[in-house]
Amino acid sequence: GQSLEQPSEVTAVEGAIVQINCTYQTSGFYGLSWYQQHDGGAPTFLSYNALDGLEETGRFSSFLSRSDSYGYLLLQELQMKDSASYFCAVKMRSNYQLIWGAGTKLIIKP
Amino acid sequence: DAGVIQSPRHEVTEMGQEVTLRCKPISGHDYLFWYRQTMMRGLELLIYFNNNVPIDDSGMPEDRFSAKMPNASFSTLKIQPSEPRDSAVYFCASSSGGLSSYNEQFFGPGTRLTVL
Numbered sequence: 018g019q020s021l022e023q024p025s026e027v028t029a030v031e032g033a034i035v036q037i038n039c040t041y042q043t044s045g046f047y048g049l050s051w052y053q054q055h056d057g058g059a060p061t062f063l064s065y066n067a068l069d070g071l072e073e074t075g076r077f078s079s080f081l082s083r084s085d086s087y088g089y090l091l092l093q094e095l096q097m098k099d100s101a102s103y104f105c106a107v108k109m110r111s112n113y114q115l116i117w118g119a120g121t122k123l124i125i126k127p
Numbered sequence: 128d129a130g131v132i133q134s135p136r137h138e139v140t141e142m143g144q145e146v147t148l149r150c151k152p153i154s155g156h157d158y159l160f161w162y163r164q165t166m167m168r169g170l171e172l173l174i175y176f177n178n179n180v181p182i183d184d185s186g187m188p189e190d191r192f193s194a195k196m197p198n199a200s201f202s203t204l205k206i207q208p209s210e211p212r213d214s215a216v217y218f219c220a221s222s223s224g225g226l227s228s229y230n231e232q233f234f235g236p237g238t239r240l241t242v243l
Contacts, residue, residue, distance in 0.1 A: 047229040059218055059234035060170070067229070104170060108229045114183050115160070119169045 019043035021105050021118035028124045033095050037121045039105035040087040046107035049081045049088040054120070055101045063090070100125045131235035133219050139241045145207040148238045151200055152221030160232060161194055161204050162218040176202065209242045216240070
């Protein structure tokens with residue numbers, strides 16, 4: 018079936034770099050997007066990769082490789098405020114269905 | 128713009144009662160999404176509309192759930208009758224753009240529903 022797989026939890030140290038992977042078992046989508054959600058808050062849009070390659074927005078970068086069926090979100094110079102859950106999502110070309118990953122909880126230690 | 132507006136922010140009701148959640152999307156957005164989030168199941172897309180027409184309702188859990196969008200500025204999600212397992216945070220989101228592309232979604236603050 019169509020699914021996006023993410024690690025449930027990732028732990029990193031403040032100031033470090035962390036990569037959150039998103040692998041998928043589907044094809045024929047418009048691109049890969051990433052959202053951030055703090056505890057008690059609503060998801061907010063971070064980035065979108067329509068094409069293969071790297072997209073950079075400040076400390077955050079996102080990558081997509083359709084041939085390898087995966088993408089990732091890269092967070093640099095981690096700050097405590099980056100502690101949140103991160104979701105990947107795609108929109109299917111066939112039926113416009115939206116598929117979301119289960120989310121990755123990022124824990125940052127001082 | 129005020130962003131996506133949801134009401135109520137919190138709802139506590141008893142099992143068997145009807146619950147109606149409301150959403151006002153961002154003006155000019157032609158897509159509206161309803162999500163449910165729980166610790167056990169994560170973030171689930173229930174249904175989404177394009178120009179007030181439902182496009183994908185495959186995530187609606189059962190007949191007790193129904194969603195309407197009578198006009199471009201208002202949508203409701205109704206649960207009748209409600210059950211304790213419906214307890215969750217319900218998010219509404221909106222976006223703009225073409226159907227054949229991905230569009231950034233703007234989420235409302237959510238409605239925290241507790242069914243006793």
